[in-house]
Amino acid sequence: MKTEILQRLVRARAEKCPVALVTDLGSGLQTLVHEDVAHGGFGLDREELAEVRRFLREDRSGIVEIGDARLFIHSYNPPLRIIIIGAVHIAQALAPMASLAGYDVVVVDPRRAFATDARFPGIAMNGEWPDDALKQLAVDSRTAIVTLTHDPKLDDPALHVALRSPAFYVGSLGSRKTHGKRVDRLREAGYTEAEIARIHAPVGLAIDAVTPAEIALAIMAQITQVLRREPSSAAAAA
Amino acid sequence: MTYENNIPEIAAALRAEGKRVALATVVSTWGSSPRPVGSQLVVDETGAMQGSVSGGCIEGAVVHEAMQAMQDGEPRMLSFGIADEQAWEVGLACGGKVQVYVEAVE
Numbered sequence: 656m657k658t659e660i661l662q663r664l665v666r667a668r669a670e671k672c673p674v675a676l677v678t679d680l681g682s683g684l685q686t687l688v689h690e691d692v693a694h695g696g697f698g699l700d701r702e703e704l705a706e707v708r709r710f711l712r713e714d715r716s717g718i719v720e721i722g723d724a725r726l727f728i729h730s731y732n733p734p735l736r737i738i739i740i741g742a743v744h745i746a747q748a749l750a751p752m753a754s755l756a757g758y759d760v761v762v763v764d765p766r767r768a769f770a771t772d773a774r775f776p777g778i779a780m781n782g783e784w785p786d787d788a789l790k791q792l793a794v795d796s797r798t799a800i801v802t803l804t805h806d807p808k809l810d811d812p813a814l815h816v817a818l819r820s821p822a823f824y825v826g827s828l829g830s831r832k833t834h835g836k837r838v839d840r841l842r843e844a845g846y847t848e849a850e851i852a853r854i855h856a857p858v859g860l861a862i863d864a865v866t867p868a869e870i871a872l873a874i875m876a877q878i879t880q881v882l883r884r885e886p887s888s889a890a891a892a893a
Numbered sequence: 894m895t896y897e898n899n900i901p902e903i904a905a906a907l908r909a910e911g912k913r914v915a916l917a918t919v920v921s922t923w924g925s926s927p928r929p930v931g932s933q934l935v936v937d938e939t940g941a942m943q944g945s946v947s948g949g950c951i952e953g954a955v956v957h958e959a960m961q962a963m964q965d966g967e968p969r970m971l972s973f974g975i976a977d978e979q980a981w982e983v984g985l986a987c988g989g990k991v992q993v994y995v996e997a998v999e
Contacts, residue, residue, distance in 0.1 A: 657999060658908050661905050661998055668901065717921065718920055729931055
C-alpha cells in the first residue's frame, strides 16, 4: 500500500465519508473509491465501480471476481446513526428498535418533562434546541433524522438543518394536511422544491400502523429501505 | 458490520513517525472464524502489533510474514485452516478457515 493512499483513507474516515479501498489481489495495486470519485493505482470500469458502491451501500467487504481480476473490496463506512427529534411516545419505541438494528441513537428534546432517563433508559439524550443540536452532532451521510414532535417550533428548526445536510434519510411525523402546511412554511423560509422533497411524509412505510410501536416499525422499515435500495430503484419507486 | 478499530489511523501515525509498517487484513473466511472480513492488524518494524485477525491463533505467523513483506516489499496472501474433523471434534471456536492479505505500507 502506498502511504499516500493510506493518508487519503485516514482523511476520508476523519471526515466521515464512506470510502472503499479496492485491492487488485493479482498486482497489489490499490484504488480508493469515494461516492463520487476514485483515486489510485488502477482504473475501474463502470461495472466494477457499481459493484464497489453496492458493497459500500450494503456495508460489506469481500473478494469479487470480475473478468480476469480478483478484487478485494474493503468498505470503510462511518457508523449508522439516527437522530430523533422529540422524546415522545413513538420515540420510546423507535429508539430501542433503531439501537437493535445497529444504529447509534440520539434523542433530541429541549423539554425536560419529555427527555428523562426513566423514559429513555440507556439512550443518549440531547437537550439543545433541535437546530443547535443537529449542528453540534455533525450530520453525515450515514445519519437518519426523524422529527416526531408535531410542533413546528421544534420540528421546523430541525428540518432547516436536516434539508441542507448530507443525511441519507429525513422523515417527519404528521398527516398529509399537517405536512402540507409544513411544506408551505418551508417554501416561505426559502427552501427549494428539491430540498423539501427529501422529507418522507407521512413518515414510514404504508403498513397501516396504529400503535406507537407499529409506527416506529414502519419508520425503521422505511429507513432500512432508503439505506439499502439502489439509488435508481429508489427514484423509480418515489 | 461496523469496524470499531482504528488500524488505518495507527498505521498512518507510525508512518508519520518514519517507521516501517505492514498491514494484515482478513479478506475471506469460511466457517466459524472469530474475526470478520475486514479485520486488521498493523505491525511495525520491531514486530510490535496492534489489532487482530483472529482470536490469537495465527497472529504469530502473520507478524512473521509482515516482517518479510517490509523487507522485500512484496504483498502476500496467507491461508490458515483447521481440518474440519478436528474442528468439529474439539469444538474449536477457531474451527474455520481464514485468508489474510499482508502488505507493507511504502
